[in-house]
Amino acid sequence: MISWKLAQKAKGVLEKERGAVQKSWGGKISVCLLYPNSYHVGMSNLGFQTLYQMLNAEEDVVCERAFLPEPEDLHEYYHSQTPLFSLETQKPLSRFDILAFSISFENDFLNVLTLLELAHIPSESRLRDERHPWVIAGGVAVFLNPEPISEFFDLFILGEAEEVMGEFLEVCRQTLSDQEKKRKDNFLRNLGGIEGVYVPKFYRVTYAEDGKIEAMDPEPGFSRKIKRRWVPQLDWFASQSSLFTPDTEFKEMALVEMNRGCPRGCRFCAACFVYHPFRNRSFSFLKSIFKEALLKEHRIGLTGTAVSDHPQLLPLCQDILSQQGEISLSSLRVDAVTPSLVQCLREGKERTVAIAPEAGSERLRKMLKKGYLEEEILESIETLVGNGLSQIKCYFLIGLPSETDEEVKEILLLAKRIRHQILSHQKNQNKKWRLVLSVNPFIPKPTTPFQWAPLEEVGQLKKKLKLIQRGVQGERGVEMIHDLPKWAYLQALLSRGDRRVGKILLAAHHHQGNWGQALRETNINPDFYVYRKRDLDEIFPWDFIDHGIPKERLREEYLTAMRDAGISIKH
Ligand code: SF4
Numbered sequence: 080m081i082s083w084k085l086a087q088k089a090k091g092v093l094e095k096e097r098g099a100v101q102k103s104w105g106g107k108i109s110v111c112l113l114y115p116n117s118y119h120v121g122m123s124n125l126g127f128q129t130l131y132q133m134l135n136a137e138e139d140v141v142c143e144r145a146f147l148p149e150p151e152d153l154h155e156y157y158h159s160q161t162p163l164f165s166l167e168t169q170k171p172l173s174r175f176d177i178l179a180f181s182i183s184f185e186n187d188f189l190n191v192l193t194l195l196e197l198a199h200i201p202s203e204s205r206l207r208d209e210r211h212p213w214v215i216a217g218g219v220a221v222f223l224n225p226e227p228i229s230e231f232f233d234l235f236i237l238g239e240a241e242e243v244m245g246e247f248l249e250v251c252r253q254t255l256s257d258q259e260k261k262r263k264d265n266f267l268r269n270l271g272g273i274e275g276v277y278v279p280k281f282y283r284v285t286y287a288e289d290g291k292i293e294a295m296d297p298e299p300g301f302s303r304k305i306k307r308r309w310v311p312q313l314d315w316f317a318s319q320s321s322l323f324t325p326d327t328e329f330k331e332m333a334l335v336e337m338n339r340g341c342p343r344g345c346r347f348c349a350a351c352f353v354y355h356p357f358r359n360r361s362f363s364f365l366k367s368i369f370k371e372a373l374l375k376e377h378r379i380g381l382t383g384t385a386v387s388d389h390p391q392l393l394p395l396c397q398d399i400l401s402q403q404g405e406i407s408l409s410s411l412r413v414d415a416v417t418p419s420l421v422q423c424l425r426e427g428k429e430r431t432v433a434i435a436p437e438a439g440s441e442r443l444r445k446m447l448k449k450g451y452l453e454e455e456i457l458e459s460i461e462t463l464v465g466n467g468l469s470q471i472k473c474y475f476l477i478g479l480p481s482e483t484d485e486e487v488k489e490i491l492l493l494a495k496r497i498r499h500q501i502l503s504h505q506k507n508q509n510k511k512w513r514l515v516l517s518v519n520p521f522i523p524k525p526t527t528p529f530q531w532a533p534l535e536e537v538g539q540l541k542k543k544l545k546l547i548q549r550g551v552q553g554e555r556g557v558e559m560i561h562d563l564p565k566w567a568y569l570q571a572l573l574s575r576g577d578r579r580v581g582k583i584l585l586a587a588h589h590h591q592g593n594w595g596q597a598l599r600e601t602n603i604n605p606d607f608y609v610y611r612k613r614d615l616d617e618i619f620p621w622d623f624i625d626h627g628i629p630k631e632r633l634r635e636e637y638l639t640a641m642r643d644a645g646i647s648i649k650h
Pocket of ligand 1: 341342343344345348350351384385412
């Protein structure tokens, strides 16, 4: 039975939306797309919306949505024993053929277990059979490293789902109506044959005495390396908002994806490496998308891994303006800030522009391969402020390999110079200005050249954050925001862990998110994954994914970074 209160709330959510798809179920493949976080967060995710649109575009597929309930609704779910249900038709999740999770952030892994529990579906794949829906996942957190959650999923899609979806649905069409083919092992074997599909149960991991991975062996018939799939030509499909609601971060805005990948190769940037190669949507294609999107909302949010690197960014912004549209842009590369672009953004009613110097010192910026000189950063601020944009956000990382306290103070010095620059333009103007420093711990992510480096100790990270916090206190107009170091620790554990980390996740779930208790109970040392500097020849849990960039090349980049930073590494 579904709680009347929860059903009413879901109807209220739907009433506020535009773009939701309601289809009859008869004879169709039913997919519930799940976002393991709140409705607000999930609906702000363009990838999630694109999948919803693409699946529903298939005549024989019905796709509905489910999210992590709000804390106040969780009690009602448990109290009334209501099984988690879909938003569109309020069907219990257990009635769907497929539950497809879209996972962008490792810190949402725990929510996957909550969602399965709420759906009354066993969380471990080995406890489910063909009577249950198939539980699958994709999303960037998955194709960085799916191993910590491999016990909970029947299969993963590694890479851009748009590229795999056709083949995936074809196997489902041939299999789901046939009782014999639908048997769990048969079904997964058929799907596991698709390039980019990873079925963890067909891979065996062995460990050496020191706890490191010794080998990862596939069953006969499965590839040792699985290719991450990517769409060769982005113009083949559009990625733009299809669902509109006031309850998202991007309300009154239509998001449009411009590109994937990035040609810059900053050594810490996972997005650059896992969305490789760099691909742009064409000018004419984007123009037509803008036209469509402006019929739905008056503001266009330009998104992509490297929006500033789109070769026609300025004419595209001008095109939006010529249609009386407004523009929003997540961040600009320091050397992409030009007077004409800034004027365009200002005309497009953009108020805040973000740039990412990443480090206060030139030595560290060089190590990251984001080697802007201080003059270049200040020049970009001059262009922004001089052309009327005086609400600025700057991204910085702390806890970089070999970073000293003096270099952390250099973030403050740079911030003070930026503030000075803004203020020098404020004379005789009564303009509102603001400088936000977004300072976050550096997490060495899989598949980047820094995958060999450890996370800096949480105590040190806290100290460095305090140093900056004290420094900005009393600086009128300057604000600092940051993630908590304890969450960075957890993110490092979940993104760099192997299959054994799944046990910690299960324990944390049983203890309602109490990680301390979970770690004591499982007797697994999390520091092994978080603080340990990895051997140069170590086998990583994610090494079986072929992103198209050889590990040797990443290792060379890492060694060059360390040499640039003056750190010696033993071979
Ligand atoms: S940090 Fe930005 S510029 Fe550098 S590789 Fe990533 S997306 Fe590109």
